Amino acid sequence: MKNAILLLFVFSICSTTWSQANKKTEIDTKVSELLSKMTLEEKVGQMTQITVTFFEDPKKPGHFDPSKLKQGIQDYHIGSILNVPNPGAPTIQRWQETLTAISNQANKTRLKIPVLYGIDAIHGASYTAGATLFPQQIGLAATFNTDLVKRGAEISAYETRASSIPWVFSPDLDFPRNPAWSRMWESFGEDTYLSSKMAVALVEGFEGNNVGSKYNVASCMKHYIGYGSTTTGKDRTPSIIPERVLRQYDLTIYQAAIKAGAKSVMVSSGEINGTPVHASKHLITDILKTELGFTGVVVTDWKDIIYLHTRHKVAETKRDAVRIAVMAGIDMSMVPEEFSFYTDLIDLVQKGEVPMSRIDDAVTRILRMKFELNLFQNSFANLKDYPKFGSAEHIQEAYKTAAESITLLKNNNAVLPLNKNEKILITGATANSMKYLNGGWSYTWQGENSDTYAADKYTILEAFQNKIGKENVLYTPGADLENENDAEIQKAVDLAKDASKIILCLGEKNYTETPGDIRNLFMSSSQIKLALALAKLNKPIILVLNEGRPRLISDFEGKMNTVIQCYLPGNEGARALIDIIYGDVNPSGRLPYNYPRYPNSLEKYNRKYTESIAEEEQNNDAKYEKSYSPQFEFGTGLSYTTFKYSNLKIDKNEINTTDEINVSVDVTNSGKRAGKESVLLYLSDNFASITPEFKALKRFEKISLEPNETKTVKFILNQKDLQFVNEDLKWISEKGTFTIRVSDLNKDFSLK
Structure with missing residues (x-):
């Protein structure tokens, strides 16, 4: 019987592999046949992506001007449209109308090639009214739960396809090195391994086993590469990254994500060591396409070919910028508000400055993704196929994800969980708005309309x-995010006298990209002043942080009894937070980055x-201290129970260059409550x-683990875990x- 089951399993695997290979061959044949029929103009059109607002009637925002749409699709043969919501988040019915109008125009073209629609749906179908919004990526990383993250991506794909959209600009694989960067919250934090595992979870969740299914979408890795490492900490500013470092961490x-099957990649708007990434054949063609074998679509970010001329100053004209970028390996240009890329590239090909082979490579990649997405047969959704859109089932998954992401960083004297009978004061700038729970890329680019579109959800105060x-809750804002108001602070102080505990909600405005640039990593002075005024009352304060990056x-x-990091937990974040505060949920999130204590450390x-010398050094009677002292370290995360680690074992004390090492450790819930624990294994090459x-x-x-349970x-x-990139850019172990x-256990072994 066991042999029969094994044979059936092997047959199933072989059958699936054969089916996938056969489908790939079939698609390649279709792509080749279609490509052979296309004119130069039709090919370059496929490489052109225009923003949806370009085609709108200026008198009717959100609605097409038919003549403009016809011009773009029939005259310029554009292959892709980019979403920039105006005026806001449409319903799934309105999305269906929009995509149907686009499809109808495409069907009037000679070859009837469908238009590929792309959208920044980065924490759910976040540009569709009524969709389920999950925590932003930094919160996903804090769960340390890839199964939960993958399930969230599956739901996001389902609801995005319900919106008739097949392509999402996610996951964000940026590796931020400066916490001031305005897109840190879009990343998975500061660790390469955690980021890699979360990237795979999102790609597999989005694309599934069949990206052409009506419930899956194509993913787009971004922003290749080095985007999160600006020397200034500001968006779209230069980076200096040695290639050895780039390969070991970022790449x-x-x-x-490529191994997981990601279908496309968006290129970084930045520059590395003086070369804009959009202009780098070494990074795009030599490494990404050739060395890594990436066969998907390489798309630019917003206007970034034009920016080679206007910002980076490496191209004397916009035409020259098109030549540089396309020859570097760009397949699709997010132009996005004119047809200059189209006209310039046609001219470049006709004059022999860009070979047809480069055009054919780009268009092959684009057409392949369209066939893989099944767009030639099904370009918009049948709404009857999506009964779970915005359903209670999906909302519960978003709640669970938020609950596992929220991180308890400090809980002196076991102030939490609170007693439901206590009267409390809620105060702080982020206490009563959905904008601060969702952040950017929520309904609109900067997320400024979340209170309107998520009016049925709970703010922290409402939760x-x-x-x-309401009779047990006192509330006043206490401070806004920027402007100091002594009268409002005094009001909070006065109200606090009638409360047994203070819930102090601090954080940041909603933002992304350049509008989120800051000069000062400290929490705003208005909020610091409120915190210090309340601290003088000597009442327990629960500090709730609602922020995209670690504001100092x-x-x-030191005057706060409890610190909770919520990150940007999405529409269900307030419910999850309150359930944690009152002990209905045991917190289990962990920090995916170091929370710094000082702006220059x-x-x-x-x-x-050399960065972690903690002791004081004596030198001619002068003391020099090089201390590693973050406010909270990566991996910090408390629970209402306790966990004991024991019996750390390894199966070998010496290994050769082909051996694996088996590691085991016992984890016991030594407290009185059930809880979840992220078991983290670190390795040091001594x-x-x-x-x-x-x-x-x-x-x-x-x-x-249940109380007293041990697992x-x-x-x-494996060997790759022991390796690093050397000066010859090779992965080696020594x-x-x-x-x-x-935890607090360690074991040594030797590589012989």
């Missing part, structure tokens, strides 16, 4: 009132040893020819000792 994340009754709180954190958890990291995350697993968690480390660390 590793993209490799994982408290719903939980314990060292001026007042931004070391990452996997720092080098000596290496390239200065080694203090430690690096190599494995993690999230487990659930044995097992990990397997003989010597390594240390495995799990």
Whole structure:
């Protein structure tokens, strides 16, 4: 019987592999046949992406001017439209009308090639009214739960396809090195391994086993590459990254997503070492396409070919910028508000400055993705196929994800969980708006209309009132995000005298990209002033942080009894937060980055040893302190129960260059409540020819434990885990000792 089951399993795997290979061959044949029929103009049109607002009637925002749409699709043969919502988030019915109008125009063209519609649906179908909105990516990382993240991506794909849209500009694989960067919250944080695992979860959730299914969408990795590492910490400013570092950290994340099957990639708006990425044949063609074998579509970011001329100044004309970018390996240009790319590229090909082979390669990639998405047969949704859109089932998944992301960083004297009978004061700038729970890319670009589109959801204040009754909740804003108001602060202080506990909600405005640039990483002075005034009352304060990046709180954190990091938890975030505060949910999130204490001390958890000299050094009677002292370290996350680690074991003390190592550790819930624990395994290469990291995350697993329950968690480390990129840009491992660390336990082994 066992043999029969095994044979059936093998047959199933072989059958699936054969089916996928056969389908690929079939699609390649269709692409080749279609390409052979296309004119130069039709090919270049496929490479052209225009924003949807370009085709709108200026007197009727959100509605097409038929003559403009006809011009774009029939005269310029455009292959893709980019979503920029105006005036806001349409219903699924309105989306169907929009995509039907586009499809009808495409069907009037000679070859009837469907138009590919792309959208920044990055935490759910976030540009569709009534959709389920999940935590932003930084919150997903904090769950340390890839199964939960994959399920969320499946729901997001379902609801995006219900909106008749087949292509999402997600996941964000940026590797931020400066916490001030305005898109840090769109990333998975500061660790390559965590980012890679989360990237795979999102890609697999979006695309499934069949990206052409009516419930799946094509993913788009962004922003290739080095975008999150600006030297200034501001958006779209230069980066300086040695290629060795780029390969060891940034590129590793993209490799994982490519292996998972990501269909497209968006190129970084920035520059690395003086070369704009959109102009880099080395990065796009030599590494991405050739070395990594990426066969999908390479699309620009907003206007970035034009910016080679107007911003980066590496092209003397817009025409020259088109030549540089296309020859670097760009397949599709997000132009996005004119047809200059189309006219310039046709001229470049006709004059022999861009070979037809480069055009054919780009168009092949675009057509292949359209066939894979099944757009030639089904370009918009039948709404009857999506009964779960915005359903209670989907909302519950968003709630669960928010609950596992919210991170308890401090809980002195076990102030939490609170008693539901206590009278509390809710105050702070972020306490009563959905904008601060959702952040940017929510209904609109900057997310400024979340209070309108998510009016049926709870703000933090409303969630408290719903939980314990309005009679037990006092409220005043206390401060706004920027402007100091002594009278409002005094009002909060006066109200606090009638409360047993203070819930202080601080954070940031909603933002993304350049509008989110800051000069000062500290929490705004108006909010710091409120925190310090309340602290003088000597009443327990629960600090709730609602922010996309770690704004510094060292001026007042020591006066707070409890600190909770919510990140940007989405529409269900307030419900999850309140359930954690009152103990109905046991917190289990962990920080996916170091929370810095000082603006000039931004070391990452996997720092080098020279960044972590904690002792004071004596030098001619002068003291010099090089201290590694973040406010909270990567991986920090408390629970209402306690976990004990024991019996860390490895199956080998010495290995050769082909061995794997089996690691096991026992984890016991030694407290009185059921809880979830993320078990993190770190590895240290104790000596290496390239200065080694203090430690690096190599494995993690999230487990659930009842009181007094013990589970044995097992990990397997392979040779790649021991390697680093050397000066010759090769992945190598070197003989010597390594240390495995799990919680407060460690084991050494040697590579011989």
